[in-house]
Amino acid sequence: MNDIIQKINHKTAVIGIVGLGYVGLPLALEYATRGFKTIGFDIDERKIPILNSGKSYIKHIKADKIKKTVNNKKFIATADFTRLPEADAIIICVPTPLNEHREPDMTYIENSGKMIAQYLRAGQFVSLESSTYPGTTEEILLPMFENAPLTHNPKSKKFVVGKDFFLAFSPEREDPNNPKYSTATIPKVVGGVTPNCLKVALAIYNQVIVKTVPVSSPRAAEATKLLENIYRSINIALVNELKMVFERMDIDVWEVVDAAATKPFGFQAFYPGPGLGGHCIPIDPFYLTWKAREFEISTKFIELAGEINTFMPYYVIEKAAEVLNKYKKSLNGSKVLILGASYKKDIDDMRESPSLKLIEILREKGAKVDYNDPYVAKLPKTRKYQYDMESVELSKKTLAKYDLVLLSTDHSDYNYKFITANSKLILDTRNAFERAGVQSEKVFKG
Numbered sequence: 001m002n003d004i005i006q007k008i009n010h011k012t013a014v015i016g017i018v019g020l021g022y023v024g025l026p027l028a029l030e031y032a033t034r035g036f037k038t039i040g041f042d043i044d045e046r047k048i049p050i051l052n053s054g055k056s057y058i059k060h061i062k063a064d065k066i067k068k069t070v071n072n073k074k075f076i077a078t079a080d081f082t083r084l085p086e087a088d089a090i091i092i093c094v095p096t097p098l099n100e101h102r103e104p105d106m107t108y109i110e111n112s113g114k115m116i117a118q119y120l121r122a123g124q125f126v127s128l129e130s131s132t133y134p135g136t137t138e139e140i141l142l143p144m145f146e147n148a149p150l151t152h153n154p155k156s157k158k159f160v161v162g163k164d165f166f167l168a169f170s171p172e173r174e175d176p177n178n179p180k181y182s183t184a185t186i187p188k189v190v191g192g193v194t195p196n197c198l199k200v201a202l203a204i205y206n207q208v209i210v211k212t213v214p215v216s217s218p219r220a221a222e223a224t225k226l227l228e229n230i231y232r233s234i235n236i237a238l239v240n241e242l243k244m245v246f247e248r249m250d251i252d253v254w255e256v257v258d259a260a261a262t263k264p265f266g267f268q269a270f271y272p273g274p275g276l277g278g279h280c281i282p283i284d285p286f287y288l289t290w291k292a293r294e295f296e297i298s299t300k301f302i303e304l305a306g307e308i309n310t311f312m313p314y315y316v317i318e319k320a321a322e323v324l325n326k327y328k329k330s331l332n333g334s335k336v337l338i339l340g341a342s343y344k345k346d347i348d349d350m351r352e353s354p355s356l357k358l359i360e361i362l363r364e365k366g367a368k369v370d371y372n373d374p375y376v377a378k379l380p381k382t383r384k385y386q387y388d389m390e391s392v393e394l395s396k397k398t399l400a401k402y403d404l405v406l407l408s409t410d411h412s413d414y415n416y417k418f419i420t421a422n423s424k425l426i427l428d429t430r431n432a433f434e435r436a437g438v439q440s441e442k443v444f445k446g
C-alpha cells in the first residue's frame with residue numbers, strides 16, 4: 001500500500017480512466033492537468049483519434065484543455081486494454097442504463113471488470129464511479145479481481161483485497177455545464193472495501209478533488225448516490241403533480257415555487273417540466289427498486305414518482321391539443337416546432353430526452369413535427385428512438401410556418417422575444433418566456 005501512496009504523493013502514479021464520456025473525460029483531464037500521466041481507455045474506437053488530436057466530442061469540454069494535456073504528453077487515449085497494467089490507479093466510468101425490461105443493465109460494468117481482471121497486477125487500485133445499486137462493487141467486481149488470472153501475479157497466489165490490490169466505490173456527481181461546479185470542486189463520497197482500500201482511494205481523489213467524504217463501505221457510497229438521485233426524481237414528480245393540480249385551480253405553479261423558495265430554510269426549489277431526462281434521474285432510482293426486490297421490499301415512492309414523471313409528456317401534449325383547440329385547430333394535421341432537443345438547457349446530451357417522447361406522441365396524433373436545437377444539429381440514434389431529423393433554422397420565415405411552437409428545453413441562447421414576435425402560438429413547459437420578460441397572449445404554460 002505504501003508504494004502506491006508514495007507514487008500518488010509524488011505524482012508518479014499513472015492514472016487509467018475506463019470510459020471517456022461525460023464523466024470519465026473531464027476526470028481524466030483533471031488528473032492530466034495536475035501532472036499525472038493519464039491513460040484514457042474506451043471501447044469506442046472513433047473517440048480515440050479525436051482525443052489524441054486534441055479535439056473534443058462533448059460541447060462543454062473545451063478542446064484547448066485536451067490539446068494542452070496531449071501536447072504535454074500527460075494524456076493519451078487508447079482502445080488497447082493490454083495497456084491496463086501501466087496504470088497504478090484505474091477508475092471506471094462506464095454507462096449503467098436500464099435494459100428493455102427496465103432492469104439494471106450491468107453489462108458495461110461487467111465487461112470493464114472482466115477486462116481489468118484479465119490484466120490486474122499486484123499493487124493496483126480500482127475505483128468504480130458508475131451509478132449503481134448497493135452491493136455492485138463487492139458482489140460483481142470484488143470476486144472478479146480476487147479470482148483474477150495469475151498472469152500478472154508473480155507470487156502465483158490469489159489476490160487479496162486491501163493487500164495485493166485495492167478496491168473502492170466513489171459515485172460521480174458531475175453536473176455538465178454547471179458554471180458553479182466542476183469535477184474538481186464537487187465533494188466526493190468514497191467507500192473502500194477495506195480500511196487500506198479507503199486510504200488509497202482518499203489519497204488518489206484528494207489529489208484532484210476539493211473535498212473527499214469517506215463512508216464506511218462501498219455499499220454506503222453506492223446508496224448515497226442513489227439517495228441523491230431519488231431525492232431529485234421524487235421532488236420533480238411532486239412539482240409536476242402540483243403543476244397539474246394548480247393548473248385546474250388557475251394557480252401558476254412557477255409563481256408558487258418561486259415564492260416558496262424565499263423561505264430561507266427547509267425548502268429547496270424544484271421546477272416542473274415536460275418529463276425527466278438524462279442518464280441519471282430517470283434511471284438510477286430503478287436500480288434500487290430492482291435490488292430491493294431481492295430483500296422482499298418495494299420502493300413505493302420511487303415507483304410513484306416514476307409514474308408521474310413518465311406521464312408528463314402526455315400531459316404536455318394534452319395541453320398542446322387544448323391550446324390549438326382554442327384557435328379551432330386540431331393536433332391532427334397541425335405543424336408543430338419543438339424548441340430544444342437535449343434533456344437540459346445549454347448542453348448537447350440527448351439521453352432520455354423528453355423531447356424525443358414528445359415527437360413520438362405528436363406524430364401518433366397526426367401532427368407534423370420539426371425541431372430546433374442550437375446544440376443538436378441532427379437527432380442521434382438513442383436506445384429507444386431513431387428519427388431522421390435535422391434541426392431547422394430559427395428564422396422569421398420558418399417560425400411563421402408552424403401552428404404551434406412547443407418549448408421543451410429552455411436553452412439560454414434562445415431569443416424568447418424574437419420567437420414570440422414571429423410565432424403563432426407557443427406552449428412553454430419551462431416558464432422560460434415569462435422569465436425572459438415576455439408577456440404575450442400567444443404564450444401558454446403547460
Ligand SMILES: NC(=O)c1ccc[n+]([C@@H]2O[C@H](COP(=O)([O-])OP(=O)(O)OC[C@H]3O[C@@H](n4cnc5c(N)ncnc54)[C@H](O)[C@@H]3O)[C@@H](O)[C@H]2O)c1
Nearest residue numbers: 019020021022023042043044093094095096111112130131
Ligand atoms: N453524465 C452525467 O452527468 C452523470 C452524472 C452522474 C453520474 N453519471 C454516471 O456515470 C456513469 C458514466 O456516465 P457518462 O455520462 O459518462 O456515460 P457516457 O455514455 O457519456 O460515457 C461512457 C463511455 O464509456 C465507454 N465504454 C462503455 N463500455 C466500456 C468498456 N467496457 N470499457 C471502456 N469504455 C467503455 C463508452 O464508449 C463511453 O465513451 C454512469 O453510470 C452514469 O449514471 C453520469
